[in-house]
Amino acid sequence: MFYEERNRAFAELDKKRMRALEEARLREKELEIKIPALKSINKAVASIGPRLLSIGMVGDKDFESKSNALYNEHEQLIEEKHRLLSENGYPTDYDMPVYSCKLCNDTGYIDTKICNCVREAIAKRAYYSSGLGKALENQSFDTLEMGYYAGTTESGASVREQMSFVVEYCKAYAKHFSTGSESLLMIGGAGRGKTHLASAIGREVIRKGYTVVYESAANIVNAFEAERFGKDINVDTDRYYNCELLIIDDLGTEFNTQFTLSVLFNLINHRIVNGLSTIVTTNLSLKEIENNYKERIYSRLSGEYTVLPFCGKDIRRLKKDTL
Numbered sequence: 001m002f003y004e005e006r007n008r009a010f011a012e013l014d015k016k017r018m019r020a021l022e023e024a025r026l027r028e029k030e031l032e033i034k035i036p037a038l039k040s041i042n043k044a045v046a047s048i049g050p051r052l053l054s055i056g057m058v059g060d061k062d063f064e065s066k067s068n069a070l071y072n073e074h075e076q077l078i079e080e081k082h083r084l085l086s087e088n089g090y091p092t093d094y095d096m097p098v099y100s101c102k103l104c105n106d107t108g109y110i111d112t113k114i115c116n117c118v119r120e121a122i123a124k125r126a127y128y129s130s131g132l133g134k135a136l137e138n139q140s141f142d143t144l145e146m147g148y149y150a151g152t153t154e155s156g157a158s159v160r161e162q163m164s165f166v167v168e169y170c171k172a173y174a175k176h177f178s179t180g181s182e183s184l185l186m187i188g189g190a191g192r193g194k195t196h197l198a199s200a201i202g203r204e205v206i207r208k209g210y211t212v213v214y215e216s217a218a219n220i221v222n223a224f225e226a227e228r229f230g231k232d233i234n235v236d237t238d239r240y241y242n243c244e245l246l247i248i249d250d251l252g253t254e255f256n257t258q259f260t261l262s263v264l265f266n267l268i269n270h271r272i273v274n275g276l277s278t279i280v281t282t283n284l285s286l287k288e289i290e291n292n293y294k295e296r297i298y299s300r301l302s303g304e305y306t307v308l309p310f311c312g313k314d315i316r317r318l319k320k321d322t323l
């Protein structure tokens with residue numbers, strides 16, 4: 001899976017590099033038409049490489065003086081070329097390839113190391129196949145605005161302090177995520193940043209190379225229904241079972257039937273039994289989970305998951321008010 005993604009990223013980069021080279025070649029042709037003197041200069045520049053190869057090997061008699069002469073010749077040719085380009089109102093790098101990655105010139109490698117642009121491309125594809133694509137731009141740990149967490153909780157504790165703890169906990173969780181990391185239950189009213197933090201964790205975990213699937217509880221239940229009742233043969237519910245981190249967003253908004261309850265229980269239970277991590281976010285309180293779901297789901301969530309209570313005011317509403 002990883003190698004497949006890596007090969008795909010390299011193939012795409014290769015296409016970009018070829019395009020950059022082809023476009024540079026076209027600009028070189030354009031220049032040669034407008035400034036005919038460039039033609040012989042370009043030809044001379046192109047001959048330097050083969051001539052350098054033909055003068056022998058390092059250590060041979062005259063090797064150094066001959067290669068120095070060629071380097072000087074090359075330098076003078078380039079100077080002359082730049083002069084002509086400037087005189088005619090062109091930037092001196094006009095016929096140079098413009099690569100999408102300036103670090104590796106779209107080769108994917110810096111020396112023998114794989115360039116970051118390849119990793120980014122792999123991560124980006126993973127974001128989109130995880131369902132986190134939309135959250136990619138705006139839901140990271142960096143974009144969380146702690147300023148909205150103010151005031152005190154019902155029990156008189158500082159909202160900022162409690163939420164700082166939750167945020168730090170999530171950051172550490174993402175940083176140290178590995179197979180077998182604990183599961184999290186993010187609990188609290190709407191607009192307290194649960195989805196934001198769950199997405200931020202997903203984002204970091206993807207970057208570490210793990211498979212992540214992010215989906216609302218309603219969509220998960222719909223997918224199992226579609227599969228069960230043959231409405232859609234393209235649904236892939238296996239990924240909910242197999243991915244290394246599953247984020248079930250907004251538990252409690254799905255329509256609950258006998259069938260959906262057993263789907264959720266099987267999924268949550270399967271992941272616990274197999275040591276796979278899950279993050280569940282919900283607007284429901286523990287009491288409401290106990291009332292709305294069967295005892296077996298409640299006992300898994302309250303007993304096996306680490307509960308992170310989100311407090312404060314509805315951030316979405318606060319943001320709207322300040323617009």
Ligand SMILES: [Zn+2]
Binds near residue numbers: 106109115117
């Ligand atoms: Zn690169």
